[in-house]
Amino acid sequence: MNWLLKKKSADEDQRRTHEPLVGGRRQGENENPYLAARRTWNDQTAANKAARQMWQLLGILSLLIALAGVGGMIHIGSQSKIEPYVVEVDKLGQFVVVAPAQRANATDPRIIHASLASFISDLRLVSPDASLQRKAVLFVYSMLSPKEAAFGKANEFLNGTDESSPFKRAEKEMVSIEIDSIIPQTPDTWQVDWIETARDRQGILKDKPFRMRALVTIQTVGTTPQTTEEQLRNNPFGIYVRDFSWSKQL
Template sequence: MLHNAYESGRRSGTSVTGTPAETDLDPYLNARREWNERYGSYIARARNWRYAALGSIAVSAVLALGVIWLASQSKFVPFVVEVDKLGQAVAVRPADRAAAVDQRVIKAQLASWITDVRSVSSDPIAQKALLARAYAMVDSSGATILNEYFKANSPFDIAQNGTVGCAIDAVLPISDRTYQVQWAEDARDLQGRITKTTHWQASLEIELNPSSDEAGLFKNPLGIFVHNIRWTEYL
């Protein structure tokens, strides 16, 4: 019976002795409950609107960046027009891809590269130009090999006693990425007399990687890079 009275008093907001429950007598708790009931939903809705506004701003920023990127892209598509001897157009196609480099051009470039690397000039300015052209046609692996070679065979030190000239004998394709080059070197003294003639053979592995920037196109317009170098002297 006492338990039933307690439960009845708790539900009605009074204690078992007939006095109001403590929570109803606490003005702070009553004020908080009243505030939550009146303003809690407003605050929640305001918070949700803030989240929605921030989301809209983020989406707008992404769209603005996308519009800027699209505006920066070229709207012009170049076309290659092939004409006959009378000037009539016989073929039209988009110029969206560079044509494959002719093997004869690759062989000529590799012959020039060997000449630039192995020649020694008495003119230091001309020698620097040879080295610049040589390094323009190597990737990072090829540059490492050249650095090691020139560290042991400085052309500027050799030029104090004479010069070296190269004559290419043959450039033979071994595969689509490997070429064999044969050449002769004439070492001359400062009076121009030949002091020694040697014959060399090199195996060059190349990579085709046309440059997309103007500076790279000026240095290596065909994008032929020597990746690996192995050369030996033969009789």
């Protein structure tokens, strides 16, 4: 009985030899239409599967190459191709210097002096010219970040009450600022001294001019992809006031 149940090995089973198929059967096999049809079908199915896998692989590779190309084009397209140049002309109208324009270093003390002088002058200014007053207020806010303490302080000073609003005060008085000195106390904090003069609408002094002093803490923020064109126009050097405090000098 064992010989009936014994399974033929791969070497003994002629169906599993590696002889090439001819007409659906291998050399030495008896003709069997069912076995030949099955073998032919299996071979055809395997060939189709291999071809399909090859085309799928080629399709995936093509898609990856296309995505890489599109990503590269987007990256190149997002980069600015415009490079501004500075041209200097002498008194005779001849070109003297032609060179790429370089952004000034925001840490230059002269730039910080000018920015802080404008900030204090515009923050304390009271002008009967509503357009000039509005321009001054907008400049002040261009140097403020809503996340910093200086924003809340400036907002309270400008809009806290009707008496503090420069637009309401301009109905009765005018205030001018004369910057006296700007001295660094630390790399980020500067002392600003100025003389403040208040006059009524007829130009008569309301009181003797008095001295004021402020400590202003700043930070420099570089441009990012989120930086808008309006921010660049209003605050080109990225100097922002983080905090400030002032007092009247005796």
